Amino acid sequence: QVYVGSLSRLYEALSIEASKTTTAEEIVDCIADKLLIKDGVCYELAEVMADGDGGQDCKERRLGPQEFPVSLQLLWPKREGSHAKGGVGGVGGLVSAQNYKFCLRRKMQTMNWSWSWTDSNDKLIRDYFLRFLYQPRDREYPDLCQLPDLTEQTLLENLKARFDKGHIYTYVGSILIAVNPFKFYPIYNPKYVQLYQSRRLGELPPHIFAIADAAYQAMLRKRSNQCIVISGESGSGKTESTNLLLHHLTALSQKGTHGSGVEQTILGAGPVLEAFGNAKTKHNNNSSRFGKFIQVNYKENGAVHGAVVQKYLLEKSRIVSQVKSERNYHVFYYLLAGATPIDKEEPLDQTNS
Numbered sequence: 562q563v564y565v566g567s568l569s570r571l572y573e574a575l576s577i578e579a580s581k582t583t584t585a586e587e588i589v590d591c592i593a594d595k596l597l598i599k600d601g602v603c604y605e606l607a608e609v610m611a612d613g614d615g616g617q618d619c620k621e622r623r624l625g626p627q628e629f630p631v632s633l634q635l636l637w638p639k640r641e642g643s644h645a646k647g648g649v650g651g652v653g654g655l656v657s658a659q660n661y662k663f664c665l666r667r668k669m670q671t672m673n674w675s676w677s678w679t680d681s682n683d684k685l686i687r688d689y690f691l692r693f694l695y696q697p698r699d700r701e702y703p704d705l706c707q708l709p710d711l712t713e714q715t716l717l718e719n720l721k722a723r724f725d726k727g728h729i730y731t732y733v734g735s736i737l738i739a740v741n742p743f744k745f746y747p748i749y750n751p752k753y754v755q756l757y758q759s760r761r762l763g764e765l766p767p768h769i770f771a772i773a774d775a776a777y778q779a780m781l782r783k784r785s786n787q788c789i790v791i792s793g794e795s796g797s798g799k800t801e802s803t804n805l806l807l808h809h810l811t812a813l814s815q816k817g818t819h820g821s822g823v824e825q826t827i828l829g830a831g832p833v834l835e836a837f838g839n840a841k842t843k844h845n846n847n848s849s850r851f852g853k854f855i856q857v858n859y860k861e862n863g864a865v866h867g868a869v870v871q872k873y874l875l876e877k878s879r880i881v882s883q884v885k886s887e888r889n890y891h892v893f894y895y896l897l898a899g900a901t902p903i904d905k906e907e908p909l910d911q912t913n914s
């Protein structure tokens with residue numbers, strides 16, 4: 562049985578007769594025939610594992626054209642006490658665990674993106690965009706779980722190979738690894754916000770927006786709190802990643818509605834907090850010198866209601882002394898930059914300072 566998603570209005574899934582030696586390519590051809598899809602070559606099969614409640618927390622792996630889906634299906638864990646009653650046309654005659662299934666997916670490199678590009682550097686962004694969407698699967702793995710031979714060395718080599726091609730994000734299942742590029746990639750513009758909305762994790766190349774989207778969708782579906790933990794050494798990109806997550810979470814909230822303005826307040830609070838709590842260090846020009854717990858609250862309809870930021874352990878000693886080649890908190894430099902020449906000349910009033 563292959564789930565066809567939005568490709569058919571009539572069927573959720575199609576039953577295909579297949580043997581252990583039927584290839585994925587043959588099954589895709591067969592479905593294309595049944596659904597009268599002309600561009601059948603643009604599709605491939607994916608093996609999808611959903612979480613227990615059949616929701617959208619999925620992991621999936623694309624099948625190569627020459628893989629044998631029936632043989633794969635025989636490896637799926639079987640649901641206890643569920644022996645075949647013929648199944649629903651199940652391939653191989655066994656009813657497999659409910660949370661495993663095959664889905665038809667559009668091949669990524671042949672996706673036909675039709676947006677209107679209005680910026681002056683359209684071509685640059687479009688080229689980058691298409692290159693980003695095309696991620697080779699034979700040498701680089703977008704999900705480390707797919708590595709045929711998983712050792713520390715193969716893991717690092719894979720991350721490096723991806724990084725060298727400009728792919729800074731890699732999944733490990735539902736975890737995202739971000740390697741700080743220290744340069745700007747045009748992968749955070751509104752086109753990407755739109756692209757990553759309501760997609761399953763793993764459906765598109767790894768991206769920080771996919772993580773925000775998965776948490777948002779899971780919150781709406783399960784009606785329970787979701788948590789994203791960001792961890793890494795100083796300068797690894799935690800603060801930037803947090804800002805990108807907030808950016809996407811607030812963009813999702815504004816979808817289809819007129820934002821209440823609270824989204825802008827949440828995003829606007831970032832630079833103010835950073836002025837008082839971030840400073841230049843040897844490792845990072847914008848190092849956060851405090852810990853943060855950010856809680857974004859939503860209304861029932863998925864619109865942002867407000868946010869609470871708790872701070873921990875601000876490095877207070879920095880206010881009175883800093884080690885060589887480090888600086889005090891940004892806010893003091895901002896004050897000086899904004900002061901008139903006369904203000905700068907005047908000594909600080911000790912009684913008011």
Ligand SMILES: Nc1ncnc2c1ncn2[C@@H]1O[C@H](COP(=O)(O)OP(=O)(O)O)[C@@H](O)[C@H]1O
Nearest residue numbers: 741743744745794795796797798799800801847
């Ligand atoms: N995704 C990214 N793209 C481009 N540059 C980044 C990215 N993440 C981090 N950086 C760069 O690295 C610097 C340090 O990142 P930051 O988030 O402040 O690290 P951390 O909070 O982990 O100490 C940033 O000022 C920025 O220049």
Ligand SMILES: [Mg+2]
Nearest residue numbers: 799800848849
């Ligand atoms: Mg930081």
